[in-house]
Amino acid sequence: MTEINRVIENAVKLFTELIAVQKQYAGKIKVPQLSFSEDEITRHNEAGEVFLNLRLPFYDAALCSELREEICRVIKKHRPEMAFRIEEINSYLSENPGIFEEFLLKDRNLPLKDGVPNNDQELLGFVVYQTMRPLLHKYAAAIQPCLKPEEWLRDYCPVCGEKANFSYLRKEDGKRVLVCPMCGTEWLYRYLACSWCGNYNHKSIKYFEVAEFPAYEVYLCESCHGYLKTFNGKKGIEHEDWLLEDIKTLTLDMLALKEGYTRTGQKLLQ
Numbered sequence: 394m395t396e397i398n399r400v401i402e403n404a405v406k407l408f409t410e411l412i413a414v415q416k417q418y419a420g421k422i423k424v425p426q427l428s429f430s431e432d433e434i435t436r437h438n439e440a441g442e443v444f445l446n447l448r449l450p451f452y453d454a455a456l457c458s459e460l461r462e463e464i465c466r467v468i469k470k471h472r473p474e475m476a477f478r479i480e481e482i483n484s485y486l487s488e489n490p491g492i493f494e495e496f497l498l499k500d501r502n503l504p505l506k507d508g509v510p511n512n513d514q515e516l517l518g519f520v521v522y523q524t525m526r527p528l529l530h531k532y533a534a535a536i537q538p539c540l541k542p543e544e545w546l547r548d549y550c551p552v553c554g555e556k557a558n559f560s561y562l563r564k565e566d567g568k569r570v571l572v573c574p575m576c577g578t579e580w581l582y583r584y585l586a587c588s589w590c591g592n593y594n595h596k597s598i599k600y601f602e603v604a605e606f607p608a609y610e611v612y613l614c615e616s617c618h619g620y621l622k623t624f625n626g627k628k629g630i631e632h633e634d635w636l637l638e639d640i641k642t643l644t645l646d647m648l649a650l651k652e653g654y655t656r657t658g659q660k661l662l663q
């Protein structure tokens with residue numbers, strides 16, 4: 394097995410179990426009915442204010458701490474070489490539970506934490522991100538009636554503000570849909586535009602395909618050198634959960650990175 398295939402196989406195993414734990418916890422999270430004033434809905438639609446900045450979800454600290462333990466257990470199981478670091482991060486988060494609310498309040502960008510080694514800051518961010526995903530999925534589901542995903546058309550998630558790191562072309566009409574890696578919300582976006590920098594000059598957007606992944610196109614932006622993988626639903630090929638699709642197609646990321654293109658977003662714990 395090649396190195397990249399080994400990395401993908403390990404990442405798929407890890408994320409399959411993380412997703413299963415997150416789904417199990419999502420069933421336990423209660424999000425009260427949310428309502429927004431007319432003024433808030435206008436701010437959302439016209440000024441692009443995301444719902445999470447208008448109203449934070451109700452947050453159950455005890456449940457969150459249980460889930461954090463589970464997330465750390467799963468990571469340790471699949472990355473035994475990281476066991477010590479994960480245990481340290483788990484204890485740190487147990488002593489500093491305010492970080493989870495801070496994560497919601499500060500646009501998902503945690504400042505560097507004192508008392509956490511520099512090379513573990515990213516890992517800490519990963520644990521917090523994975524712990525908060527089910528809460529934000531439930532929050533997004535509760536907000537569905539207020540959403541207009543066909544009209545949003547911006548390059549960030551209407552619910553939580555996260556940038557999409559994946560897109561697909563809708564089977565029915567070929568329209569392009571961006572997918573939020575954090576809360577799972579989907580919304581329409583221009584077909585040939587870069588969701589990292591907003592560039593829509595057709596001449597500076599290209600894409601490549603690879604025979605091994607016939608359902609995929611990788612869009613490349615010459616303006617910001619960002620890339621985005623796009624699943625073409627019109628090719629009639631089945632797909633899994635988008636997060637797992639993203640991981641299974643890591644080879645495409647490697648090719649784009651090799652050509653000097655980048656994307657931000659979730660780390661795969663390679």
Ligand SMILES: [Zn+2]
Nearest residue numbers: 550553573576
């Ligand atoms: Zn989102």
Ligand SMILES: [Zn+2]
Nearest residue numbers: 587590614617
């Ligand atoms: Zn761009």
